[in-house]
Amino acid sequence: MNKLKTLFAYGSVISSLVLLNNVYAQTTGISASKNAQNKIVLDYTFSERKTGGMWLTAYENGSYSYTTISGATETSLANGYWRYVYTTNLQCDTGDQFTLRVQGNYSRVDWLPGPTDTSFYSYNCANTGSSSSASSVALPASAPVINATAGNASVALSWSAVANATSYRINYGFATGALNSVLTTTGTSINVGGLNNGFAYDFTVTAINSAGEKTSARVTRTPQAPASSVAPSSTPASSSRSSSSAAPASSVANSSSNELPAASTRLENGVLISNFAERYRVRHELSGNDFNNFNIEYWVGRFGYVELRDYTRAEAASQRQAACGTTEACVVVTLTGAVPAAMTDSSGATKSCNQQVPNWRYHKYYGDETNFEYGYVMDIVLPNGTVVPACNATQAQRTAATKWRAVMQRWQHINRPFEHGAQIEFETTINFDRAQLTGDNVNYYGQTFKYVLGEGFTVNNRDSAIGPLNVNDSFAKLGGNTTVPQLSATGGVQQRFAYMQHAYNIGANHIADWLMGRRILHTNMINGSHLEQFMPGPQAQGGNLPMSELANLATNPIQPTCTGCHTLNASGNMQTGQNVVPPKMIGLGLLGAIPDATIEGWAAQNGGRVNRVTVNGQQQIGRYGWRAETVSLRHQVAKALKNDMGVGSSFSGFGPQEISDQRLDQLVTYLKLLSVPVPRTNLTTHAGHQQFINMGCGGCHKMTVTTGVDASFPELSNQTIHPYTDLLLHDLGEGEFRTAPLWGVGLSGYVRSGNASSFSLMHDGASTTLEAAISRHNGDAATAKANYNAASATNRQALINYLQQL
Numbered sequence: 001m002n003k004l005k006t007l008f009a010y011g012s013v014i015s016s017l018v019l020l021n022n023v024y025a026q027t028t029g030i031s032a033s034k035n036a037q038n039k040i041v042l043d044y045t046f047s048e049r050k051t052g053g054m055w056l057t058a059y060e061n062g063s064y065s066y067t068t069i070s071g072a073t074e075t076s077l078a079n080g081y082w083r084y085v086y087t088t089n090l091q092c093d094t095g096d097q098f099t100l101r102v103q104g105n106y107s108r109v110d111w112l113p114g115p116t117d118t119s120f121y122s123y124n125c126a127n128t129g130s131s132s133s134a135s136s137v138a139l140p141a142s143a144p145v146i147n148a149t150a151g152n153a154s155v156a157l158s159w160s161a162v163a164n165a166t167s168y169r170i171n172y173g174f175a176t177g178a179l180n181s182v183l184t185t186t187g188t189s190i191n192v193g194g195l196n197n198g199f200a201y202d203f204t205v206t207a208i209n210s211a212g213e214k215t216s217a218r219v220t221r222t223p224q225a226p227a228s229s230v231a232p233s234s235t236p237a238s239s240s241r242s243s244s245s246a247a248p249a250s251s252v253a254n255s256s257s258n259e260l261p262a263a264s265t266r267l268e269n270g271v272l273i274s275n276f277a278e279r280y281r282v283r284h285e286l287s288g289n290d291f292n293n294f295n296i297e298y299w300v301g302r303f304g305y306v307e308l309r310d311y312t313r314a315e316a317a318s319q320r321q322a323a324c325g326t327t328e329a330c331v332v333v334t335l336t337g338a339v340p341a342a343m344t345d346s347s348g349a350t351k352s353c354n355q356q357v358p359n360w361r362y363h364k365y366y367g368d369e370t371n372f373e374y375g376y377v378m379d380i381v382l383p384n385g386t387v388v389p390a391c392n393a394t395q396a397q398r399t400a401a402t403k404w405r406a407v408m409q410r411w412q413h414i415n416r417p418f419e420h421g422a423q424i425e426f427e428t429t430i431n432f433d434r435a436q437l438t439g440d441n442v443n444y445y446g447q448t449f450k451y452v453l454g455e456g457f458t459v460n461n462r463d464s465a466i467g468p469l470n471v472n473d474s475f476a477k478l479g480g481n482t483t484v485p486q487l488s489a490t491g492g493v494q495q496r497f498a499y500m501q502h503a504y505n506i507g508a509n510h511i512a513d514w515l516m517g518r519r520i521l522h523t524n525m526i527n528g529s530h531l532e533q534f535m536p537g538p539q540a541q542g543g544n545l546p547m548s549e550l551a552n553l554a555t556n557p558i559q560p561t562c563t564g565c566h567t568l569n570a571s572g573n574m575q576t577g578q579n580v581v582p583p584k585m586i587g588l589g590l591l592g593a594i595p596d597a598t599i600e601g602w603a604a605q606n607g608g609r610v611n612r613v614t615v616n617g618q619q620q621i622g623r624y625g626w627r628a629e630t631v632s633l634r635h636q637v638a639k640a641l642k643n644d645m646g647v648g649s650s651f652s653g654f655g656p657q658e659i660s661d662q663r664l665d666q667l668v669t670y671l672k673l674l675s676v677p678v679p680r681t682n683l684t685t686h687a688g689h690q691q692f693i694n695m696g697c698g699g700c701h702k703m704t705v706t707t708g709v710d711a712s713f714p715e716l717s718n719q720t721i722h723p724y725t726d727l728l729l730h731d732l733g734e735g736e737f738r739t740a741p742l743w744g745v746g747l748s749g750y751v752r753s754g755n756a757s758s759f760s761l762m763h764d765g766a767s768t769t770l771e772a773a774i775s776r777h778n779g780d781a782a783t784a785k786a787n788y789n790a791a792s793a794t795n796r797q798a799l800i801n802y803l804q805q806l
Contacts, residue, residue, distance in 0.1 A: 032123045040090040096125040140165040140207035143214040150221040158189035165207035172203045195223045198260045225259035263507030263715045270315030277305040277511035280444035292497035299515040301339035305508030312420045312453040330409040342431040353391040356398045360406040362426035366463040378404035420454035459485045459678040475683040478743045479676025480719025481505040486678045499569035503673040517670025521562040523547045525554035555646030570752040580626040581765035589672030593707035593716040608728025626763045628738040681805045688802020696784040700739045702726045733778030746804040
């Protein structure tokens with residue numbers, strides 16, 4: 001399906017001129033009035049005729065509605081503009097408050113700003129037009145004020161009684177989204193159950209009587225499982241190949257625990273079990289503009305987590321029949337998502353049952369951006385654990401489903417091996433009902449994962465159109481299992497987002513916080529708006545709701561948002577009052593997981609200095625910043641928030657607290673689990689690899705190390721990584737600076753500026769080439785520099801080429 005091509009008519013009375021793909025598009029604001037029947041009439045203008053359709057998003061007193069516009073009168077204006085007048089079905093009585101947005105398909109422009117504050121038009125029914133007859137019943141005296149407490153898969157709400165209210169309506173849904181779930185009560189408290197732990201939910205309470213209603217502000221809470229809960233371990237059972245099969249329903253073991261599983265890959269009785277999460281993307285891997293970027297409201301349920309149970313190893317053969325319904329090698333897939341699939345298309349027509357559940361695709365057609373050789377319409381796993389083929393399930397079961405199941409195995413029409421040691425690729429596709437509610441794309445696609453049957457995930461590409469082939473030596477996983485496969489040049493500008501991806505092995509218990517942490521990183525802490533520095537496609541600029549809780553926090557900031565200093569997570573420009581540039585941010589969690597004893601051993605070995613930093617009365621090893629002045633990512637984030645943005649936290653020395661511990665933790669999670677991109681070639685056989693060693697560069701830029709155990713982040717634990725740093729202070733003749741990690745350095749110029757040859761290196765960013773940076777290696781690095789200068793031109797160039805492949 002082609003991307004939805006849309007342009008909003010802005011709700012406030014403003015105009016906006018946008019240049020995209022050399023096409024200008026102009027929108028004008030909405031005006032509204034009431035007719036004699038108390039219906040809202042909208043008047044708005046688009047810059048071309050809306051042959052592709054239009055639709056209206058409305059919130060009435062906080063309650064959401066979505067309408068496909070039909071019957072609007074259109075008038076051709078000068079300069080190619082078209083005016084539309086549309087009588088809505090919105091009843092506009094005294095006391096009603098509406099916020100409205102018109103959206104339309106565009107044939108020339110692929111730009112989709114989303115529901116920001118300024119893109120909704122506010123209309124108070126008491127202000128203009130006719131009004132309904134007065135009622136003898138007074139409106140509820142006020143909007144309820146909610147108290148909310150998160151529990152295990154539940155949130156308890158309470159509020160004080162509102163004078164004149166006869167009942168209360170509770171609306172709730174995933175945070176910042178449409179509040180489609182509804183409960184009612186005549187009391188002043190309610191427990192909302194059946195929620196997904198680890199996901200944020202918004203709630204409103206509306207006081208109601210016959211005269212009207214008043215709605216509270218939204219409150220957000222995140223249900224959490226008790227700390228003692230054990231992650232569920234489901235036992236897969238047989239499943240039909242597609243939902244059109246008439247296989248009998250079967251069941252899987254059902255756990256009462258709602259705790260989300262951590263990242264793990266483990267072998268149990270010959271079965272390789274992998275738990276991992278993924279975020280959904282607007283397009284497939286090779287789509288030029290929509291794979292690595294982030295769609296509108298990317299933190300709201302646009303993610304899921306997967307369990308693979310891989311029975312391809314010989315020692316698991318006896319378990320295949322019970323698990324997969326076959327004696328051949330097989331893998332059972334269980335997908336869990338936060339948001340149900342869409343039951344209707346954008347025009348309201350009911351989809352076929354096969355389109356109402358996710359599809360699992362595997363065995364990619366090499367060289368084709370969209371197609372896989374086999375697509376499995378996933379079966380539904382009911383709350384009691386029963387597995388039902390999608391088309392054997394009821395409409396209600398498909399609507400409510402949040403867990404699905406598939407079986408990967410060999411099929412006769414696939415001329416590829418499906419056996420232990422064979423590499424396959426897979427992805428999921430899902431149609432969200434939220435997609436239609438927000439005006440975002442309907443189809444979403446997961447990461448295209450590379451996987452070796454019976455062994456686990458790999459970064460190696462098998463398709464030259466996707467990326468470099470056969471990058472699979474011992475250095476291929478620069479960041480251990482966090483390393484993400486790198487797109488080739490066919491990904492175009494998508495490579496500029498190479499530093500912005502989550503760890504390849506991220507766990508379900510971290511994906512929501514990671515995405516929310518990204519949202520915080522991209523939030524302006526003066527006005528709460530969401531900023532994307534550079535993002536093509538329909539997710540471009542202005543597509544996200546402001547984060548109001550972060551507004552008005554910054555005091556005299558150097559930059560009001562983290563992205564103002566860190567360009568696409570790469571190094572940034574020198575900031576006012578600073579003497580070092582903001583460094584690139586990939587692999588930070590892995591650096592924090594390097595054991596203290598390893599760093600101290602390096603200091604004894606090569607003469608670098610451990611920087612001891614006192615935190616809470618205890619001396620610890622500094623790891624972060626150009627001078628290794630912070631001991632942990634939480635320390636580094638708190639310092640940056642306070643010193644650079646004027647935002648206080650609970651971290652000792654950086655108060656008073658203004659940002660909550662939850663938001664601080666989410667920022668830390670985001671930074672800890674930023675992945676490292678794979679190199680563009682096999683490094684160990686590259687001529688520059690031995691030159692790097694021979695010239696002595698590896699004395700400070702340590703090439704290989706194994707991380708310790710981080711109990712909270714198994715993604716980072718026991719990983720063999722290649723960071724090219726010792727985290728120690730060395731005097732290079734310009735002062736002491738921590739050895740800069742070199743992983744990803746070859747991409748740093750392109751990520752930062754779009755020019756692969758334009759670097760910003762060293763502590764001041766003044767070295768614009770790799771050669772220039774080497775020339776400044778004096779002091780402790782003088783010997784290595786002398787070795788480089790003494791080497792032949794061929795060997796010097798080999799080293800430069802090697803660094804460019806990192």
